[in-house]
Amino acid sequence: MYITGIGRTKFGVFDTSLPELIYEAMYKALNDSPIGITDVDAVIFANFLAGPNQGQLHLNSLIASLLPRTNLPIIRVEAACASGGIAVNQAFSMPKKFENILIVGAEKLNDHTTKTIARNLAMAGDALRDQKEGLIFPAQYAILADQYLRKYDASHDDLMLVSLKNHRNATLNPLAHFYHKDVDLEAINSSPMVCSPLNLFDCCPISDGAAAIVVSMIKKGDRDVKIIGSTVKTDAISLSQRTDLTTFKAAILAAKDAYKTANVGPKDIDIAEVHDCFTIAEIIAMEDLGFCNKGEGVKLIRDDETSLSGRLPINTDGGLIGDGHPVGASGIAQICEIVEQLRGGAGQRQVPDAKIGLAHNIGGAGGTAVVHILEGSK
Numbered sequence: 001m002y003i004t005g006i007g008r009t010k011f012g013v014f015d016t017s018l019p020e021l022i023y024e025a026m027y028k029a030l031n032d033s034p035i036g037i038t039d040v041d042a043v044i045f046a047n048f049l050a051g052p053n054q055g056q057l058h059l060n061s062l063i064a065s066l067l068p069r070t071n072l073p074i075i076r077v078e079a080a081c082a083s084g085g086i087a088v089n090q091a092f093s094m095p096k097k098f099e100n101i102l103i104v105g106a107e108k109l110n111d112h113t114t115k116t117i118a119r120n121l122a123m124a125g126d127a128l129r130d131q132k133e134g135l136i137f138p139a140q141y142a143i144l145a146d147q148y149l150r151k152y153d154a155s156h157d158d159l160m161l162v163s164l165k166n167h168r169n170a171t172l173n174p175l176a177h178f179y180h181k182d183v184d185l186e187a188i189n190s191s192p193m194v195c196s197p198l199n200l201f202d203c204c205p206i207s208d209g210a211a212a213i214v215v216s217m218i219k220k221g222d223r224d225v226k227i228i229g230s231t232v233k234t235d236a237i238s239l240s241q242r243t244d245l246t247t248f249k250a251a252i253l254a255a256k257d258a259y260k261t262a263n264v265g266p267k268d269i270d271i272a273e274v275h276d277c278f279t280i281a282e283i284i285a286m287e288d289l290g291f292c293n294k295g296e297g298v299k300l301i302r303d304d305e306t307s308l309s310g311r312l313p314i315n316t317d318g319g320l321i322g323d324g325h326p327v328g329a330s331g332i333a334q335i336c337e338i339v340e341q342l343r344g345g346a347g348q349r350q351v352p353d354a355k356i357g358l359a360h361n362i363g364g365a366g367g368t369a370v371v372h373i374l375e376g377s378k
Helices: 018-033 049-054 059-064 081-093 114-124 137-151 156-170 187-189 249-262 279-288 295-303 317-321 329-341
Strands: 003-007 044-046 074-077 100-107 192-195 209-216 225-236 271-273 354-364 370-377
Touching: 003 018, 003 329, 018 059, 018 100, 018 209, 044 059, 044 081, 044 329, 049 114, 059 074, 074 081, 081 100, 081 209, 081 271, 081 329, 081 354, 081 370, 100 114, 100 329, 114 137, 114 249, 137 279, 156 187, 156 279, 156 295, 156 317, 209 329, 225 249, 249 279, 249 354, 249 370, 271 329, 279 295, 279 354, 317 329, 329 354, 329 370
Parallel strands: 044 074, 044 100, 271 354
Antiparallel strands: 003 209, 003 225, 100 209, 225 370, 354 370
């Protein structure tokens, strides 16, 4: 399957409605592709919270109202923060009766108070266990961070380096939530505590935004990027059902299968977009994806190997921490960034000679894991 067009909105806090965000991303992706809307055979839409946030479900029909053709098969998928990644995987796995597919993800999170949004986001956790105990996601990832820092030779200083790198990358990405916000270690270290050991800069923002890609079973030109592997795995929803809180088993298994399908290994990856909803998540991701051994993710950060000039640049667009996290759009935005990099069009954040990229999208606290591997044409 080939990605022929990409498009996304800026991520941030906007007065723009959810349908307006969706329309902008679709319009840009179709304009970037030789495939026009009349050539699209199906649409897959990713969203998590339009029901509780906007009081709007039946989202496939909402998409139809934005298109000149209303008779297309349109499917909505939901897998919490992995919704966008799942949408791409569904297209990759679909019967080949659909030659051209438009994939779009969007989220409007800033219509309510932080308290309400935190409660709604917590719906991605276990309602019978975690939610009743007040385990919103900053608390869940704080538990993961605490376990990791206790188990390995690591400290909060290592987490701060993840935040610093991703915020610096975001300053080179005009579409990022924190495009204009350059920070230093002092600002990161002195930011308010959210849930120990995680402070404000350890956490991704609550963002509005949308992203879209156009994919085809047939290569359309030299700008196309091929999806050579895409795998989904799931795990129990509650942390109380996990035996190891320093790794995501679903991500390890998804990566293993994606590498096998693509006939590549971790050492073949030139760039990666990983799901850094919190700083500890990026470190865990590097280990789960096989970029290093368990407990050695912090060494990659300390040695600057994941920066734009490093051996394996990670989250070149700023990641969720710097670029933003409009939940349903995030997994698709990762794909947009990798396509830009493999096409050689990422501007100041361009990684030289990038040929193979990996996207890693997580739902909840490791309950869903999606891994895609992409190959450029050049």
